[in-house]
Amino acid sequence: MSESGRNLDVYYMALERIVEGRPQIVPVGTKISNDAVSVEAGRGKGSIKRSRAIFTALIRDIEQAASAAKNPVGDQKVKLRRSRQTATEYRQAYEAALARELCLLNELFETKKKLAALTGERIIPLRTPPTESSD
Secondary structure, eight states: OOHHHHHHHHHHHHHHHHHHTOOSSSOTTOOOOHHHHHHHTTSOTTOSOTTSGGGHHHHHHHHHHHHHHOOHHHHHHHHHHHHHHHHHHHHHHHHHHHHHHHHHHHHHHHHHHHHHHHHTOOOOOSSOOOOOOOO
16 A cells, blocks of 8 residues: 555545544544544644645545535524523423422421420411511
């Protein structure tokens, strides 16, 4: 295999890692571009040049991978679905917490009624009116 073929293999392996979401150098989720592939391949930014005939097929493959990865409508729908699911989960957790709170208040009220019946005292209200502080 020629030296230029080995160089292209490095770029193709870098492109594959980026597409699969497991890059080693660039951050995960980096937009697929010539510069991202060249940096992931361990080369300098801008090392993939359109003016060099050797990179023609590589540039075409990078553009295809970028267009395949760029599906903004699908991404937005997925984000919207996740957001709605998260909102539903938070609402359910909130309602469950309110239900627990009401059950505990009811239990406290019943306990105070029993205590008042045993001691003969008046029922203590659950909420006491705020007292005015004297200055």
